[in-house]
Amino acid sequence: MSMKGFFSFDTLNGDYPLLGAAVANGIPTAVSGVSDAQKYWIASLFEGRVVYLTADALTAQHAAAAIRTLSGKRVALLAAKDEVLTYRKAGSKDALYRRLAALAQWQAGAEVLVADIEAAAQLVPARLPVFRLEVGGERDMRALVDELAAAGYVREYSPESRGTFAVRGDVLDLYPVNAEHPVRIDFFGDEVESIKPYDEVTGERYEKLPSIEIAAATDVVFGDGERERVLARLRAECKQAKTSAAYSRMQSIAEEIEAGGATDFILPLLQNSCDLFSVLPAGTLLVFDECKLIRDKLEGMYKEHFERFSELEKGGEVMSFSAEQLAPAARMERFSDFRTVALQTFAGNTCFFQPLKLFNFTSTPARRYLGSLPDLITDLKAWRRTGYRVMLWCGTPERAQKMRDALSEEYLPVRPLPAKLEDFTDIAVLDETLEKGFVLHENKLAVIGSSDLFPKAAGARRIKRKRGDLFFAPEIGDFAVHETYGVGKVTGVERIETTDGTKEYVSLVYKGGDVLHVPVESMDVLSKYMGGDEPTLSKIGGGEFERVKARVRASLKKLAFDLKALYAERQEKKGYVFPDYFEEMDEFIAAFPYEDTPDQAASTEEILADMRSEKVMDRLLCGDVGFGKTEVALRAVYLCVLAGRQAALMCPSTVLSEQHFTTATERMKEFGVRVACLNRFRTEKETAEILAGLQKGSIDLVIGTHRLLSSDVKFRDLGLLVLDEEQRFGVEHKEKIKNYKRDVDCLTMTATPIPRTLHLSLSGIRDISTIQTPPHARLPVQTYVAEETETLVRDAVLREIARGGQIFLLYNRVESIYQYARRLSEFVPEARICVAHGRMDRATLEKNVFGFYRGEYDVLVTTTIIENGIDLPNANTLIVIDADRLGISQLYQLRGRVGRGTRLAHAYFTYKPERVMTSGAAERLKAIMQFTELGSGFKIAMRDLEIRGAGNVLGAEQHGHMDKVGYELYAKILKEELTGERQDSVELDIKATAYIPDGYVESGAGRMDCYKQIADIRTLDDYKRVCRSMEETYGPLPPETLNLLVIAVLKSYAAPFGVRKISVGRKGGALEFSSLSALGDKGLGAAMEKYAGSVGLDMTSAPVVTFRPQADGGKTMILMTKFLKFARSFA
Secondary structure: OOOOOOOOHHHOOOOHHHHHHHHHOOOOEEEEOOOHHHHHHHHOOOOOOEEEEEOOHHHHHHHHHHHHHHHOOOEEEEOOOOOOOOOOOEEOOHHHHHHHHHHHHHHOOOOEEEEEHHHHHEOEEOOOOEEEEEOOOEOOHHHHHHHHHHOOOEEOOOOOOOOEEEEEOOEEEEEOOOOOOOEEEEEEOOEEEEEEEEOOOOOOEOOOEOEEEEEOOOOOOOOOOHHHHHHHHHHHHHHOOOOHHHHHHHHHHHHHHHHOOOOHHHHHHOOOEEOHHHOOOOOOEEEEEOHHHHHHHHHHHHHHHHHHHHHHHHOOOOOHHHHHHEOOHHHHOOOOOOEEEEEEOOOOOOOOOOOOEEEEOOOEEOOOOOOOHHHHHHHHHHHHHOOOEEEEEOOOHHHHHHHHHHHHHOOOOEOOOOOOHHHOOOEEEEOOOOOOOEEEHHHOEEEEOHHHHOOOOOOOOOOOOOOOOOOOOOOOOOEEEEOOOEEEEEEEEEEEEEOOEEEEEEEEEOHHHOEEEEEHHHHHHEEEOOOOOOOOOOOOOOOHHHHHHHHHHHHHHHHHHHHHHHHHHHHHOOOOOOOOOHHHHHHHHHOOOOOOOHHHHHHHHHHHHHHOOOOOOEEEEEEOOOOOHHHHHHHHHHHHHHOOOEEEEEOOOHHHHHHHHHHHHHHHHHHOOOEEEEOOOOOHHHHHHHHHHHHHOOOOEEEEOHHHHOOOOOOOOEEEEEEEOHHHOOHHHHHHHHHHHOOOEEEEEEOOOOOHHHHHHHOOOOEEEEEOOOOOOOOOOEEEEEEOOHHHHHHHHHHHHHOOOEEEEEOOOHHHHHHHHHHHHHHOOOOOEEEEOOOOOHHHHHHHHHHHHOOOOOEEEEOOOOOOOOOOOOEEEEEEOOHHHOOHHHHHHHHOOOOOOOOOOEEEEEEOOOOOOOHHHHHHHHHHHHOOOOOHHHHHHHHHHHHHHHHHHHOHHHHHHHHHHOHHHHHHHHHHHHHOOOOOOOEEEEOOOEOOOOOOOOOHHHHHHHHHHHHOOOOHHHHHHHHHHHHHHHOOOOHHHHHHHHHHHHHHHHHHHOEEEEEEEOOEEEEEEOOHHHHHOHHHHHHHHHOOOOEEEEOOOOOEEEEOOOOOHHHHHHHHHHHHHHHHOOO
């Protein structure tokens, strides 16, 4: 329900009506004695247009959410760009897009703009271009595409992230920066036919829109002829350079700007750029939330800005106008040209204006009940007796319904909320979220917020369905694996026309230059090669690949046999059945300060169910670093401890064990669990005490390295063993662990993801839980791609140190790492630097990493990160030197090392300007540029990591096999060995026109993807899904493409009957069976009877069912499909 008009100054008691009148009359006013929740409520009462200023971004977020809820007004939240001084070749635009969306809302008439002072001090466009489209309206589509490109939108194959668009015929797919979802806009000529939002992950359609406003994707807006003026100014700036190094850097910036497009580096030079306060309408009210804090933040911000400017200027990273990226300091000191009001908890200096009216209110924050219903009921009854009205904001409809039920049991009257405060009586229970509440005694009103009522915020549970497993169609230039002929390289797609029709073939080149043409309808025998390094090409003929496949199959047969035997043995063993302890477990889970992700909740359920059953648990828990595996494991530990048994958590490194110890101690302290840590950092005396405690049972949970496997470690009653990254323990340790596993429940955690296909084939053998959803609070990492200069590195390091954080600097050459660290300490003498690399002796390595973990150093110069699982919430900047030399998945994993806390993290991928880059490296950097948003690059990286994960689960030997035959074929053979079912592909000889015309799907990669999807059709549901997705993406299917889909369905129907070959031509169709016994199927017999007039039997060379020719090849195939579908109905 909307709260619009519910509260107003004139219906309130006390001094509130006077406050409203003073502000309305333009009298500068200061209010003191108010809590945060009350400030937001007061701000929601002001009429006219309001700008609410805060000292930091978090307060701004809280304020915007509360004002929106309490007033029902349109509220825009202005974000600060995270870096305005330096020039960056590419960077994540997340903050910029949020900023532009807010400016577009304000421009369109939003009543309230909330901004932290940094966001308010940065330049804004005086007028932000906004494109409005209406259904039924006219718009030249070509001109619109050009305008979008000029306004910062990037044309892609499909819009996966904000600020991108794609054009297919009369369809424009666009992801506006100011919309929650991408939209599909259908044109008919120049008329806008429909505007349909859709889900970017699942493709699900939402309700159609009558119109849409599209905000520009950049704040750089050139006037007429202004571009030339700006370029001339840049050239003039270069001539002012103080040193030759600065000159060459400025020159390269100027050249890149000239060649490239818009960059906010030149904002101060544009006529359309100004400070926010110059564009506010006359009569705007400025509300200051804590003037002193805002003033302190402003001073620090300008001081840092000018200090950085003078440092960066020496290296030519900035130009003289860059200092003007923030509004002039004088403009930010006095605001007497606006209506002003200050809201403060304590009376104090208002800094920015002289107040003529002062108000002091007494503030009572709402009591925090945190799920305690009896306390709430007691207070509600007391309030009712004294005539108070109470609003309970529950946060979700489910919680609100539970609350109504609980209150009606206590005979407390709940009434729907009326339109105005004066009509309100008793208690109202609301579905919406209001974080914190307040009590207004003079108005006899208690407002109780969601986080006052409940211990945890109700997370918005939008679970996105995944689009199946990520398959990749091979593209031109990729290596591909053919199931019969092995590894070849895709050279292109050829269209061949014959008298029988037109078809397309994918051409692959093999060893010795042999070329193989694969018809597109048989694309399912091709898969993109996914494995280790570049593979060697196979030779056609000579049976070489068949021998490789036979070796892989033999090895997998043994693996499958071992796995099945192990599983059978474990099924027979009976383990300890842990009691349920539902209430205690619920209490422990509720104390977790964050909202569970859906995957975390599911994994918890699976693990606890295993422990409460008879079997001996052996479960694998997979999830990315920082996705909350440790929390899930600690829940299992708590259940074990509740049952009076002991638990052990074992990690591969000392630093990791210390980290887990810190986490566990903090998490368990309220629950009386006694935790100890056993590793090299403990003294002999401490170690002896811990060992005695384990034997006596006075220690519930012990965390340690493989030291736990020593013979002197004896448990009184071990009930649960948790292993972190098991694949990193040595062979002899694994043997000891295996002995433990026979009788003790075991949970293994790993950060390497596992491919879903492998997960499915193993799911009957190994219990696996996966956590794939990131936690809510994780902010995206701001990623930059830039040339490496000393000035830039120095600036990045000092910025991070200034905010109290630490820096990972990745330098991937051990030979010269110490030289680089020395050079770094020369040009950043302020930083405390330590070095870590894989060839150091373990003690030094651990000492350095542990010192960094404890905060004794600011910068860790390291080779590809030594510790995979180390969680350093304080390391929030990553600098990668020579990023073009690393693979994408390495870069992705590195980027995951920072941004683990709730602070915004930065990742700088740098490259040497002077080095000639290989085409592969240029491609990788291009991919990183795209992958600053989690787009397609992320998927490739995930796939790469998954293959490594598969290697980890199945062992090194299997990883080698995977490299030989490629991942997809490997997974297929494994599945066949585990299930005992062979999947032979049906041979096709179809003489009919079947391909995807260029005009229908323009992009080559897109066509390959479609071919692969079509060839992978296995069921009627698949057929419908592919049909729908292609029609929604590209429009109605042309007949030649429909034929392709019919071939795919025909193939899928034929496979279960043992059909070896399908032929279609002028003389009709034929199904050739592998053996006479296949013809004995009763469904086939019934179908032969039903279609007697159209089918015949030919036994000359093999058992063949023949079909009479229909009007064309397509019709013949439809007849054959109906025949097989009918036969299937008997199965």
